[in-house]
Amino acid sequence: MPSSSSGATLLELDGITKSFGRVVVADDLSLGVSAGDLVGIVGPNGAGKTSVFSIISGDLSPDSGQVRLGGEVVTGLDAAARCRRGIGRTYQVPRPFGAMTVFENVLVAAQQGARMHRRASYAWASAVLDLTGLATEANGLAGNLGLLQRKRLELARALATRPQLLLLDEVAGGLTDPEVAQLAEIVAIVSADGIAIIWIEHVVRALASSVRRLLCLAGGKFIADGPPAAVLADPAVREVFLGTGVRSQAGDAAAAAGLAVEGLRVDDAADNGTWPA
Amino acid sequence: MTWVNDIVQGVMLGGLYALFACGLSLLFGVMKVINLAHGDLAIVAAYGAVGIVALTHMPGAWSVLLAVPIFAVVGYLVQRTLIQASLNRGVLTTLLVTFGLSVVIENALQQFWSANARTLQIGALATDHFNIGSQISIGYLDLVILIAAVAVLLGLQYYLSYSKQGRLIRAVADDREAAQLCGADYRHIFGIAAAIAFGTVALAGTAYGMYTSFYPSSGSSGFLVLFAFEAVVIGGLGSLWGTLLGGIALGVVQSIGGQIGSTDQVIAGQLLFLVVLAAMPQGITGFRRAA
Structure with missing residues (x-):
């Protein structure tokens, strides 16, 4: 190969x-x-x-x-x-192990993905929870987390696999x-x-x-x-997002109306000036 | 005082039911597999124990020590081949496959062992008992089975809750794809869960063989599997200590029903099952888990 x-x-x-x-x-x-x-x-x-x-x-x-x-x-x-x-990966819709604690979720990833043994895995799981701002949630059930915390957990679990x-x-x-x-x-x-x-x-x-x-x-x-x-x-990228033949004026109009076009949140891009006018 | 004895006998009968239901509960809880061959596998273990005794001339009760590990290995292999292959094709397939397995097992047993009833000879242990007061009589075998049931079910619950491997089994049971992304080989974990389940099936089957006589179709034509299913449902799906409670509740109700009329034993148990199913479909431990 x-x-x-x-x-x-x-x-x-x-x-x-x-x-x-x-x-x-x-x-x-x-x-x-x-x-x-x-x-x-x-x-x-x-x-x-x-x-x-x-x-x-x-x-x-x-x-x-x-x-x-x-x-x-x-x-x-x-x-x-x-x-x-x-290779670590997060899912678009977080998939925590709901009946397990946040710490256990990360621990499984550390022990399986990173092949860590007991003491090292506990320390690493704690470090990952600190990094992702979940330390205070460690002993709560993952199924009870809100969306932001679930996204953090998804990230934490992927990181825990090193x-x-x-x-x-x-x-x-x-x-x-x-x-x-x-x-x-x-x-x-x-x-x-x-x-x-x-x-x-x-x-x-x-x-x-x-x-x-x-x-x-x-x-x-x-x-x-x-x-x-x-x-x-x-121009090719703009065309894909905003549709064939649409000029920037139309894009701006869509942005002003706060419309989402083809999955792109135009308002986000335009507000911040990252989308060229 | 006779009703106290009824309850005591019911609790011990419930121990056997719970032991039977343990493997069923575990396989369903982890893999969502409803194993229709469960009872037949238990009877295979009972025949296996008889075979072990015939070959080695060891005391009947000791055959458990060989039957359980052998069955655990068989469980791992059956999971990695037959059950895994059917799992990949959907839930209905596992039902059909385990049903087919049940038919094959019964016919194979009949072929090799004939249709005659057998028992696993354990000598005096089968009938010895001690009395508490004048009314309560406790058989040593019944007591041993109850203790084994409590130890196995609570031990497994503890193992699933607190051990590294138990945690992994729960993770895989929850979401096997997500568990794979954590680096877990879910097929191996399923295999381990099946090994444990089959080990408990062997324990239940040999206990049954010591308890009463059995024949090739005991696994499905008797009420065993039905009682095991009822114990799992009454206790709450996926909860092992719930299964223990469910088995004991079923045993006690049956025992009391049996006192009302000798034909009312089974119907009393089914009534309990219906009431639980109607009033708390999550089982008697369901509310606690949902909270």
């Missing part, structure tokens, strides 16, 4: 194709993510963002193509094996601006720690201000890849 040409390349997708019937969610996708990188992916609803995550994490097998982590082909491994090799690569699926979705800011802060700390992150988000503002590299996924292909400002200014 070809190993990664650059030693710093952590994740490689090579010619990934996946379709459900006639719906193509990945069309010969290729992507390289370096160790420690912080990459964002935007795209309209149904563009296949979550499917790409599932293909990386092992929840979904591609029809063809390869997923490599650190040069090793992991395409044939299930999600648990990939997790133990360093990932080299963290896949964040809409961690900011459904949260208020201050809450999103709090989560973005945690993500920044994690990134500073050298963990590579790929972050999918509908709230473009949170994403564009956090990531160093932004990709736009549409029709199963990456139609743009580069610094966030450049990608958002790309």
Whole structure:
């Protein structure tokens, strides 16, 4: 098997194709993510963002193509094996183990994903709960948490597996601006720690201000890849979000009306000036 | 005083029911598998114990020590092959597959052991008893079975609540995909849960073989599986100590019913089951867990 040409390349997708019937969610996708990188992916609803995550994490097998982590082909491994090799993932809709305490949720991830033994796993689980701001909730039942805390727990559980690569699926979705800011802060700390992150988000503002590299996924292909400002200014990206033939005036009108267009919260983007006028 | 004795006998009968229901409760709680072959597996264990005694000439009661670990290994293998394969095809498939397994087991037993009734000979232990006062008589075997039931069910509840592996079993039972993302190989965990469940089935089956005579179709034609299901439902699905309470409640009600009229024993138990199902479908421990 070809190993990664650059030693710093952590994740490689090579010619990934996946379709459900006639719906193509990945069309010969290729992507390289370096160790420690912080990459964002935007795209309209149904563009296949979550499917790409599932293909990386092992929840979904591609029809063809390869997923490599650190040069090793992991395409044939299930999600648990990939997790133990360093791929952590959060779900868009948090899935805590509801009947277990918050601490137990994180402990399972530390002991299974990171293969830690008793004492080390307890210390690590506590550290992760501190980082994600859940320390005071540690002994409460995970099923009783509110949305923000569930999102934090989802992040905590993924972090507890000691990932080299963290896949964040809409961690900011459904949260208020201050809450999103709090989560973005945690993500920044994690990134500073050298963990590579790929972050999918509908709230473009949170994403564009956090990531160093932004990709736009549409029709199963990456139609743009580069610094966030450049990608958002790309006419092809604008067209995908706002529709063919729509000029910026129409986009502004939609923004003024607070309309969500094709899954993008235009108001968010426009308010913050991240969407080029 | 006879009614006190009825209750005591009922509690001990309930111990056997609870022991029977334990594996059923665990398999359902962890994998959502309703094992229709449960009773037949218990009878296989009873025959296995008879076979072990015939081969090794060990005392009958000791055969448990071999039957339980052998069954645990069988449980792991059955889970990793048959049950896992059917789980991947939906809940109905597991019902059909375990029903089929039940039919196959009964016919195989009949082929190898004939239809004659057998018992697991344990000598005087089967009939020895001691008296408390003039009315209450307690059989040693009944008492041992009750103690085993309490120890196994409470022990397992403790294991699930506080051990590393128990925690993992609960996580997988809750959401196996999320557990996989935590690095847990859920198939292996299911296998371990099945091993434990089958071990308790073997314990219940050998206990039953010591308690009374059995024949190849005892597992399904007797009321055993029915009582086990009732114990699980009365206690509350997925709660092991609830299953213990459910088994004992069923035993006590049956025993009292039996005093009212000899044919009323079973019907009294079914009435309790109906009342619980109608009034508190979550079982007698359900309210506590929902809180």
